[in-house]
Amino acid sequence: MNAQRVFALIKKELRKTVRDSAVLFLIFLFPIIFVFTFSTTFGGSGGEQPVYNIGIIDMDEGNASQILLAALSDTKILNLNIYVDDQTAQNDLSQGKIQAVILIPKDFSLSLASYQAAPDDPSRWINTTLTLYLDKGSLIATQAIPPIVQQVITLITDKNVSPSPLRLETAHLVKAKEMSAFEFMAPGMFTFASIFIIFMVAQSFVQDRENGMMKRIRITPITPTEFMMGQILSYAIIALVQAALVFTMLYLLGFRPNVNLHTYAFTFFLLTVFSFSNVGFGLIVATIAKTPGAASGISFLFVLPQLFLGTFVGASLSSSVQVASRFVPSYYVTDALTSLFLRGAAITSQTVLFDLMVVSASCAAILALGVTFYAKCYKD
Numbered sequence: 412m413n414a415q416r417v418f419a420l421i422k423k424e425l426r427k428t429v430r431d432s433a434v435l436f437l438i439f440l441f442p443i444i445f446v447f448t449f450s451t452t453f454g455g456s457g458g459e460q461p462v463y464n465i466g467i468i469d470m471d472e473g474n475a476s477q478i479l480l481a482a483l484s485d486t487k488i489l490n491l492n493i494y495v496d497d498q499t500a501q502n503d504l505s506q507g508k509i510q511a512v513i514l515i516p517k518d519f520s521l522s523l524a525s526y527q528a529a530p531d532d533p534s535r536w537i538n539t540t541l542t543l544y545l546d547k548g549s550l551i552a553t554q555a556i557p558p559i560v561q562q563v564i565t566l567i568t569d570k571n572v573s574p575s576p577l578r579l580e581t582a583h584l585v586k587a588k589e590m591s592a593f594e595f596m597a598p599g600m601f602t603f604a605s606i607f608i609i610f611m612v613a614q615s616f617v618q619d620r621e622n623g624m625m626k627r628i629r630i631t632p633i634t635p636t637e638f639m640m641g642q643i644l645s646y647a648i649i650a651l652v653q654a655a656l657v658f659t660m661l662y663l664l665g666f667r668p669n670v671n672l673h674t675y676a677f678t679f680f681l682l683t684v685f686s687f688s689n690v691g692f693g694l695i696v697a698t699i700a701k702t703p704g705a706a707s708g709i710s711f712l713f714v715l716p717q718l719f720l721g722t723f724v725g726a727s728l729s730s731s732v733q734v735a736s737r738f739v740p741s742y743y744v745t746d747a748l749t750s751l752f753l754r755g756a757a758i759t760s761q762t763v764l765f766d767l768m769v770v771s772a773s774c775a776a777i778l779a780l781g782v783t784f785y786a787k788c789y790k791d
Contacts, residue, residue: 518537
């Protein structure tokens with residue numbers, strides 16, 4: 412492989428991108444306008460209520476705690492997972508495996524017994540506090556779970572008015588600031604913007620074929636491998652610049668995740684890997700489409716599923732549709748970034764590494780498929 416030829420192709424593709432105002436808007440200005448508009452106008456979440464996985468740390472292990480667990484399970488909304496220690500539960504919470512952790516204190520049974528013995532005499536009660544830790548990466552979970560748990564506590568004490576010996580304290584609301592809907596959805600914006608590379612790749616390759624550029628390239632010493640390598644690397648560079656622009660806009664608009672430089676580096680690496688799958692989809696479209704207009708239309712077949720299933724939009728969809736989202740690469744990118752930026756998970760955590768593995772494998776397969784398909788057009 413001749414590195415000089417590859418470098419020349421990269422310069423050619425980047426120069427063509429800079430000179431095309433429509434492409435510049437789609438790849439660079441659109442994400443900026445999108446982030447700004449979305450951050451100022453979005454105001455809520457919706458969708459049907461899913462079943463939440465809840466971690467339970469029972470330090471009481473008495474009859475009262477068993478009553479509480481049975482009442483929580485009877486809601487049919489909470490799926491209980493019993494943990495023997497707090498560290499394991501917190502690790503799973505930081506990786507999004509569960510949506511909340513409830514810590515039942517040692518004196519829970521004593522507190523409930525003291526209330527049942529003298530329900531009208533608060534001076535004889537033993538007050539206690541249940542601690543609730545919530546998934547900071549899920550806007551829906553932080554809003555839905557606390558009132559459900561509070562309702563169950565009210566049910567087992569049979570007391571609808573204050574005071575009550577059982578108090579529920581939401582830990583993350585005490586230790587951290589409340590996040591807006593914009594901040595919850597910021598990780599998905601990186602993925603959202605990167606998906607539009609599909610349009611650019613499809614249109615670029617179809618235009619090169621239509622205006623005779625492909626024929627001129629074929630009569631040069633450039634090999635098919637050098638040609639494809641130059642194209643792929645040029646779009647990887649574009650993806651990095653695009654991610655930097657999105658992050659800059661998010662930062663200026665108030666998104667300040669408490670992460671280190673290694674996490675940022677990993678984010679850009681993950682988005683670069685993800686861009687390869689979008690290049691692959693673009694090549695598949697370019698193989699099918701005969702005109703740039705047709706390329707734009709066919710691109711939507713690959714863009715829309717990733718937008719609605721794999722970005723922030725998917726969080727508000729039904730449970731069955733959320734299962735389908737696991738079949739698109741963008742889901743795993745958004746999941747990893749949510750774990751890193753919002754939940755505070757480590758790069759080496761099981762969930763993040765699994766997301767990276769799935770994204771890498773799927774992107775390699777999609778890119779290989781796209782290159783194989785387009786190789787036929789290169790030879791024709």
